[in-house]
Amino acid sequence: MQLSKVAVVTGILVSIVGSAHADDLVPGWVVLTIGRVEVDSTDANGNPWDKPPPYRRGNSCDEDCEADGKVVGVLSPLLGKAAKLMCEGARDPDACKHQERPDLIVSVLAGKTVLMTPIMINSLTATFDTPMLVPLDGVPPDGLQIMVVDYDGPRKPPQPIGAVSVTRQMLEGALASGNAIAFQHAGKIISITMGVTQYTSSQPMKDLTFNVSGPPISTGMTAMAGEMALVQARGRYVVNVITKEPIDENGYSHGRHEYRLDDFPSSNQGGAIAYVGVEPIFVGSCAGVVVSNGGPVRVGINDNAPKNNTGTVTFKALVKWPTLEQWRNANTAIACAPVW
Numbered sequence: 001m002q003l004s005k006v007a008v009v010t011g012i013l014v015s016i017v018g019s020a021h022a023d024d025l026v027p028g029w030v031v032l033t034i035g036r037v038e039v040d041s042t043d044a045n046g047n048p049w050d051k052p053p054p055y056r057r058g059n060s061c062d063e064d065c066e067a068d069g070k071v072v073g074v075l076s077p078l079l080g081k082a083a084k085l086m087c088e089g090a091r092d093p094d095a096c097k098h099q100e101r102p103d104l105i106v107s108v109l110a111g112k113t114v115l116m117t118p119i120m121i122n123s124l125t126a127t128f129d130t131p132m133l134v135p136l137d138g139v140p141p142d143g144l145q146i147m148v149v150d151y152d153g154p155r156k157p158p159q160p161i162g163a164v165s166v167t168r169q170m171l172e173g174a175l176a177s178g179n180a181i182a183f184q185h186a187g188k189i190i191s192i193t194m195g196v197t198q199y200t201s202s203q204p205m206k207d208l209t210f211n212v213s214g215p216p217i218s219t220g221m222t223a224m225a226g227e228m229a230l231v232q233a234r235g236r237y238v239v240n241v242i243t244k245e246p247i248d249e250n251g252y253s254h255g256r257h258e259y260r261l262d263d264f265p266s267s268n269q270g271g272a273i274a275y276v277g278v279e280p281i282f283v284g285s286c287a288g289v290v291v292s293n294g295g296p297v298r299v300g301i302n303d304n305a306p307k308n309n310t311g312t313v314t315f316k317a318l319v320k321w322p323t324l325e326q327w328r329n330a331n332t333a334i335a336c337a338p339v340w
């Protein structure tokens, strides 16, 4: 997802240097770890989660190739036929072997904030062990909504399997007792467990130099869902070997589209970028975001043919806990000021 909106943070620009810290126990913030999930093999109507072949392709087990063909076929019957054949041809024979097994994602919802696990393909049971950062003050009165869904591909709404509510009292009780929070039989969820631990932040700020002639590189840091990733960049380099036009970390808007990374089609070519897991973040001089999907933090520039580029970008990256207001606007760009 491209971040376009900037959160209205009350007058304070976030900066990395001002937020650097050592090992910290952060009172009022807990880590909710989604553990083991088991679900029924049929939906509420007694049907399998996914349709049988040929309604499938790639990792999207519920794709309807007939419908794809008909949609495109409105423009031209020949194109419609081609679209249907392409859809069927793209099928991965193993991706959807088991139509009774859903493709599981667990989402944690609080107001506008959505935190998510990775996907577990073709699973009636799955152990996620996905940590998520939750502020006790951010838990709505009726609790966090924990939703288990079957992911049916990017063009369909996720198919609900079941949902449970986790209240602040449950989180505090689990934290005090050390016992997992467990639910049985909620919708088509057979069971779901989650652990609660105190949040401690212990990742120091990372400084690194990126050579612009390579693909994105790891920073060695990992952000969990609900944590804030802050990245700033500075550099002067060349990505166009013909014109040799020097650019900086903001890239250039007249750069050619075909040289941009697939994940940054509308961001300046050559600009500094970052990924948290699979989540793309355009950095430019500085960017901050509370992430929905956790994962390793990588940095690079928006260029899919970097081999002949020359120069370097200096990055600073920090993963920490956000403010309550920032957490409540997860996945919205946070105004960020570079300090060198």
Ligand SMILES: [Ca+2]
Residues within 6 Å of the ligand: 049, 050, 051, 062, 150, 151, 152, 159
């Ligand atoms: Ca489905």
Ligand SMILES: [Ca+2]
Residues within 6 Å of the ligand: 049, 050, 060, 061, 062, 102, 103, 150, 151, 152, 153
């Ligand atoms: Ca599915």
